[in-house]
Amino acid sequence: MVDLIARLPGAEIDAHSEGDCVLGLPEPGALTWVSAEPGQEKPVGKALQDALGLGWPRPGRVLSNAQARIAWFGDRQALVMGPALKSLAGAAVVDQSDGWLLMRVEGAGARDMLMRLLPLDLRAASFGPGHVARSLAGHVPVIVLGRRGGAFDLLAPRSMARTTHGDLVRAMKTRLALRALDA
């Protein structure tokens, strides 16, 4: 039997820190796409509640507890983050763990930096913990999840993660350089 060595998405990119803004690459656990059959959101939510203690998320929302997060992903679709999920009655379940790279931006400057980069209203009153949106970071389709303390998680498609990482690092540097000019 051959021995396959895992090379995680993002092996070639690094965490980065710039002033009051930190870009980290936390391990997200398994990512599982769940899509409920028409009209089955409630029973599927019940099954998710039984399995993970979290129900079916409303559009634009994330449910989370210590073990797992369930993020709205589209029409009748959700992304379960954390524990692996094999199957669920009334829903299609597909492992997507290797499809996305998780990047986390945190620190006092995270929100300001990300607001410059994304065409989303990320003001604290509009977007915070419990919010999720699919958007564009530069050219790349990303999923943005709000976290406590003004932090954000970004999921970028694995193949384009290097581009998004570069865009984030550049946005961090640019913001800091502009602030230095203002000071």
Added chain:
Amino acid sequence: MRVDGRGLVDRTRPVRFSFDGRFYEGYQGDTLASALLANGVRLFGRSFKYHRPRGVFTAGSEEPNALVTVGRGAEQTPNIRATVQEIFAGLEARSQNRWPSLKYDLLAANDVLSPFLSAGFYYKTFMWPRSFWEKLYEPLIRRAAGLGALSGAPDRGVYDTAWANCDVLVVGAGPAGLSAALTAARSGLDVLLVDENPAPGGRLTGEDELIDGAPATDWVADVAAQLAGLKNVRVMCRTTVTGVFDHGTFSALQRSATHVPDPGDAPLEVFWRIVAKACVLCTGALERPIAFPGNDRPGVMLAGAVRRYLHQYGVAAGTRVAVFTNSDDGRKTADDLRAAGVDVVALVETRAGVKPGPDHPTFVGSTVTATRGRLGLREIRVEGAGGSQWIKADCLAVSGGWNPTLHLASHTGARPVWNAAIASFVPSPGALLGFEVAGAAAGVFSTKGAIKSGRYRAKLILEGLGAKVPRQGSVEADDTPPSAVAFWQVPAKGRAWIDLQNDVTVKDVELAARENYASAEHMKRYTTLGMAPDQGKSSNVLAMAVLAAQTGRSIAQTGTTTFRPPYSPVAIGAMGANGKGRRFAAERLTPSHQAALDRGAPMVEVGLWLRPSYFPRTGETTWRQSCDREVAMVRKAVGVSDVSTLGKIEVHGKNAAQFLDFVYTNKMSSLKVGRARYGLMLREDGFVMDDGTCARIGRDRYVLTTTTAAAGAVMAHLEFVQQVLRPDWDLRLLSATDHWAQLAVTGPAALETVNHLLDQPISREELPFMGHRQAQIGGVDGRIFRISFSGELGFELAVPARFGDSLFRLAVAHAETLGGGAYGMEALNVLRLEKGFLTHAEINGRVTADDLGLGRMLSPDKDFVGKRMATRPGLVAARREQLVGLRPVGAVKALSAGARLFEPGAGICHENMQGAVTSAAFSPTLGHFIGLALLEGGRNRMGETIRVLERLRGLDTLCEVVSPVFFDPDGGRMRG
């Protein structure tokens, strides 16, 4: 020169800069214009068309004359307004549109020829002979006319783009804007206050006024400090809102680092897109000139600008200043200058009934009818009831009233309305949802009026947003009503300029009207008035007044031209900041990217993907050597290639089979679990969209494979069909491309390599052609497909992407023990060409299934997307271009993609063109070039000879039309 005790510039911080190679000194806070005026420089540039000497005319972004080039070499930026550019140590500026020098410009000959260069001159003169326009006339005219020039080198300046969101956007930080922003901010809403100047204050920094008994600048500082203390407010200076778009979206240009010697990592400019729930436009007003002969000489300036140079910069614009006005506001200029100790030589009042100023030589009911001075104003002629006289003056401050700056209010289509009280246009009230216009921009010119207007308009916005309205105390400030009496042009002989930037005179507008270009828009195009960077800032209303007088209509009936974004020029470098060079598009990397780089493979762009072009080995010096070896390797042993780039779409649901029957032309519902089928999709218009395979992996679950190029388009198409055409079906779609690493292992020895990798070996019989199954590789769950894009025995192994790098290295290492190895895009292309397999070179958006020889795949037994449209007569005509193979038979044994096809002996013209080569390559297997082509009626022309012409590469050869399948036509090698 400087006036002691005046101005807000920092006299303790001198700044050295250069203009046209000469060094000057200004102060921190100066613009290039104010610093040069302080140094006695009046000549700034040459005019657009006549190369007339021109000086600074305004003190703001509306400047039509004083355009300069800043920087040197690749860093140079042309057409920078000297009135906007702040000076910094080492700033290097140059004048434009002159040769050999600003003082001695040979093209000033145009001015002598001006009687012949009136509006419409080009249209009338350069019509014949027609062919001369492009090669002779246009280049000549362009060389003579124009503004600054680009360096010709790529701009190395760094720019940025950014987004911002707010509840209330306030544009302009003058008295109205500051009041509106503070009112809105006190409600707790997020407020963004944007102003194009380096600091807030607007008009107040350029006047000597009192608010609540103290200097107005104290009030500005106080409000600015209050705003700075509020967390929900952001003030962006040096930022011009350049456009208003739908849904509360605004564009803005921030000059973030054009005012410092070394920006470091900071971008020079940032192009913002701002989204706001509501907006208060407080853009103020622009002073308008009066048209009189010789009104373009350096030294003739707008009166408000002369006051601003005095009050903001401590600069007297001249030593002997005359004022020409129709209003009390203009007269204030004379008073302010005198108070500062500047010699006011004449106050020329168009109004007859007003009292003479007690302190100035005043000429009531008079006008300025001529000026003299070659490179700058020397004297003016004043005419009135008392006769005429020449008066020596080096500066003439002109005021014809004020025009509300309503450009932004008009960007989404609202037409301004005429307001007779101020003899100008104002924004149409209520024309824009969520918009209010306050202060001078709405025609409220007094300081007190502007403050009250700003507060009131902000209050309306707050009420609309359901926010609480804060209470505010009263304010004491100047509340003089507007006094200007409409006065547009002096009826005297000589050229009187309206639009200084485009060199348009009263005569040009009158000529346009006489030649029946009488509507505002026609006149604009005939004369070029208000075009390009200027957008008619100073000239628009005056021009309409002249046109109205000429056509016998009122100004209200004449209307205005259309104001379009951007309000002031935006460098393309700023708009496209994050799309330059490699950042033009995202880069997609395959799971084996690093492994390919480790093997020295050069990368080639395939859509967004970077894929290895070939894998060079020792001794190979050209790509062809590597490619030929890799092709032979696949035909004789085994090759490995990363095909993760192919789109992978999961389709789930009870209606999945039905859905696939509907989107593919052929039947997929009959596919058995464990089997795959080649499929074809059409667009709604009946043309081929994509081809690929469809594998059934469960009763209600399929995995589709699309081409690399069309993966996104196919996903969008499927989602469209799902959501719009079949919303009632149970269907769920997932793009799973990035989760999987997929390797093609192909060649006669492919099974050996595959079995080396699989935990459980398989046989050809267990996995027949177009079969697939779950597979374990190194204990990892994956999939194996038996499909081939090379025509050899072929497998595709799929594992989660994290194992792709490892799997690729293992597969290649094993293949190499069998005489095989990795192959790249070049070999992949040759292999598929030898087999006549298609890519998007053939599926080019204009081909039907029948054109590609796939007509039999259009199932007659079911409906599918594009079926009806595919039967249109034009899509089934016999003379359509059809897919064929080509083999060189002439003297030249080469082929090239993109070459055009002609009958031998036929004339080389468009009418005789019969098709084109879509793909071509040298086939090492066959020992000659092969090509695929789309040829008119091609399938019935097998054996014919066709001429293949490619003028870019100088290819001219003869080819035999052959079957598109060159190698193993019965497919025995891949099916066996």
